[in-house]
Structure formats: structure tokens, C-alpha cells
Amino acid sequence: MTGGESDRFHERLRAFEGRPAATAGRGKDAVNEAMIRHWCEAMGDTSPAYTGPDAIAPPTMLQAWTMGGLSGHTDRSSAYDELLALLDDQGCTSVVATDCEQEYLRPLRPGDEVTFDAVIESVSPRKTTKLGTGHFVTTRMNVRANGEPAGIHRFRILKYAPAARPERGREARPLPERGHSGAPSRPRPVINRDNQGFWDGVREHKLLIQRCTACATPRFPWLPGCNACSSPDWDTVEASGAGTVFSYVVMHHPPFPAFTAHEDPAEAGGPYAVALVELAEGVRMISNITGVPYDKVRIGLPVQLEFLRVDDSLELPVFRGEAG
Incomplete structure (x- = not known):
């Protein structure tokens, strides 16, 4: 067409x-x-x-x-x-x-x-x-x-x-979208009225957690109301950034060059770890683990928040593992 x-x-x-x-x-x-x-x-x-x-x-x-x-x-x-x-x-x-x-x-x-x-x-x-x-x-x-x-x-x-399937044995990787610098671009996060404040905090290098002002229960991801007492009223606290790996998976396929386990362009498209991180404040969030090879990530691994610029217009909160 x-x-x-x-x-x-x-x-x-x-x-x-x-x-x-x-x-x-x-x-x-x-x-x-x-x-x-x-x-x-x-x-x-x-x-x-x-x-x-x-x-x-x-x-x-x-x-x-x-x-x-x-x-x-x-x-x-x-x-x-x-x-x-x-x-x-x-x-x-x-x-x-x-x-x-x-x-x-x-x-x-x-x-x-x-x-x-x-x-x-x-x-x-x-x-x-x-x-x-x-x-x-x-x-x-x-x-x-x-x-x-x-x-x-x-x-x-x-x-x-x-899409047409490639011939067996001749499979080619699709070309990823690229940013202004020519580097592969990650998918954009969905930002709406319920989580806008979280992404505003990320731009200021702050990891903000919602806290119910009625019962003081922290919550993440951001929600319009408290799942403990149903109150719609809340404020935010800034996370210290300390946490541990509660659970994790290693992504092997499909390969996507915008994700890398070692923050090295030569490794683009290789396996990488995605973890459920338990923060010191008592909530859990999903993010990438950096600083250690994907096959060294373990449950209980101490991690520390950092902000990683992944392309020309996107910065994300990730967690750097402390290799033992």
C-alpha cells in the first residue's frame, strides 16, 4: 500500500x-x-x-x-x-x-x-x-x-x-528505532495523571513513593487511592535508594539492542536482568540491575538506586548491584 x-x-x-x-x-x-x-x-x-x-x-x-x-x-x-x-x-x-x-x-x-x-x-x-x-x-x-x-x-x-516469518536458519534481527545520537531507543513509559508526579521526580533524580496520609501506608506503583484503608489522600516520601533483590528474571529472547546488561554498546542486545527490588521503605518496584553481570544477580543482592540515561530523551531509575 x-x-x-x-x-x-x-x-x-x-x-x-x-x-x-x-x-x-x-x-x-x-x-x-x-x-x-x-x-x-x-x-x-x-x-x-x-x-x-x-x-x-x-x-x-x-x-x-x-x-x-x-x-x-x-x-x-x-x-x-x-x-x-x-x-x-x-x-x-x-x-x-x-x-x-x-x-x-x-x-x-x-x-x-x-x-x-x-x-x-x-x-x-x-x-x-x-x-x-x-x-x-x-x-x-x-x-x-x-x-x-x-x-x-x-x-x-x-x-x-x-509480518512474514524469516526462513529458518536465516533469522535477522529487526532494526530498532534510534534516537538523535543514533543509539537504539527504549520503549517510552506510559505517563498519565496517576503517575505524572513519579516521573516528575525522576527528572529531578528523586525516587518518590506515595504515602497515605490517613494510615501512613507507603505504596508503589502509584495508585489513585490507598489499598489498605481506601483513602484518596496522600503525600510522597523520597526513597533512600537502598534495597535488595527480592526476585528476578534474566531476559534472553527476544534480543533488543536498546537493553544491555553491561552498559557497553558492544554488548547491546545481550541477556539482562530484570528484578523486583524491595526498597528499605517497604515497597517493591521492578527495574533493571546494573553494575554486575546478569548471571551474578541473586535474591538478597544489595542494590543502590541510580539514574541511567538510556537515550537522548529518557532517563530511568535502575539499581546498581554490589558485587560480593
Whole structure:
């Protein structure tokens, strides 16, 4: 498809923006204690806010109450099916869910009847990924509880034409995106209104941890409310940077030149360690381990925070291991 053809096709896709994806949807079950219990057990969440006579549902269950299950829903619009069929006709026959965003407007409680409407919010221009070439489709679902606005759920998929597989024995590494200096660029972090303050701190070489002002519980990653007492009020404390490796994995495949275990361009694309670091303040975060070879990382390894500039426009908090 030429550039002009791609632009014209994208205009056809954009004509679907604003059209309904689902109308007058109704949750198959009211918010109920059994589903809340199963969710909390699966997530290992023991917050008292989700049990007892004043229980609320975990906010991240927002989508669970709208799902159609194996039998599906009857409220899906023809516009959404037409959009997917149009992409199918252009060879974009594969689909993968990429990410979702949620906004919480009021707590859901057992007994609430959930209804929803969804709209096709946006269709991206043609994008090329490692999976293949296609378009990102974002839907926005407005969720109500007993008729009151309860939350907004945005869900994004990539509808794509699968990339050709290289011949066995002749596999070539894809060329990575590069920054202004010519060095490979890492993927950008997702920054939104809930974690903006964290990234503002990173720019000032501060690792900021949220702290509930009602019960003083620290939390990471950043969340809009306390998972211990449900208070929405919080401030921040700056981490000392001291920590230990609580758990880790070593990434071998797929190779990606923007990540390196030894901070040496000659080693770009080699294995590297990703660790769950337990900070002295009592919270855990995921980051890279630097300063020691990936095969020397161990549980209990002492680490110290540092800020690593990974390309022209991105600096990240990482942890330098103290080799024994």
C-alpha cells in the first residue's frame, strides 16, 4: 500500500470514530461478594475494604462486571463489526490486545446493577510493529451503577497483518528505532495523571513513593487511592535508594539492542536482568540491575538506586548491584 493509499484508507477508518461499539449494555450479574472474593484471592489482595457489610469491589474489577463471557453480549453494534471486517479485507486478520486505561468515578458495591455504552474512540494511522503492520483501535466504555456514572474503561487492540516469518536458519534481527545520537531507543513509559508526579521526580533524580496520609501506608506503583484503608489522600516520601533483590528474571529472547546488561554498546542486545527490588521503605518496584553481570544477580543482592540515561530523551531509575 502506497503512502497515498494508506492515507485514504485511514480516512475510511476514521469515519468510524464516534460511532457506537455497544449500546444499552447490561452486566450479566450484579456486583456480588462471590466474584469479589474470587478476584481478591487470585490477586492476593487482603484489603479489608473488600469484605464485610460496607465492602466495595476492587476498582480494577471495573471491566469484569461488563464482560459477556463465552456466550457474549447482544448489545454489540454493527459499526464495530464493520470496522473489523474492513481491516480484515486489507489483510489485517490478526488481533492482539495492547493496553487499557480506567478512570473510577464512584465505588461499586454488592447489589449494584451495572450498565454501559461503548464508542469507537479512535483508529490510528497505519503502524508497523514486530508483530506486523496494522491499526490501533481504541474503544471507550462508560460504565454506570444503578444509573450513576461509575467509571470509564478504554481498551485498545492492534488489528494487523502478520509480518512474514524469516526462513529458518536465516533469522535477522529487526532494526530498532534510534534516537538523535543514533543509539537504539527504549520503549517510552506510559505517563498519565496517576503517575505524572513519579516521573516528575525522576527528572529531578528523586525516587518518590506515595504515602497515605490517613494510615501512613507507603505504596508503589502509584495508585489513585490507598489499598489498605481506601483513602484518596496522600503525600510522597523520597526513597533512600537502598534495597535488595527480592526476585528476578534474566531476559534472553527476544534480543533488543536498546537493553544491555553491561552498559557497553558492544554488548547491546545481550541477556539482562530484570528484578523486583524491595526498597528499605517497604515497597517493591521492578527495574533493571546494573553494575554486575546478569548471571551474578541473586535474591538478597544489595542494590543502590541510580539514574541511567538510556537515550537522548529518557532517563530511568535502575539499581546498581554490589558485587560480593
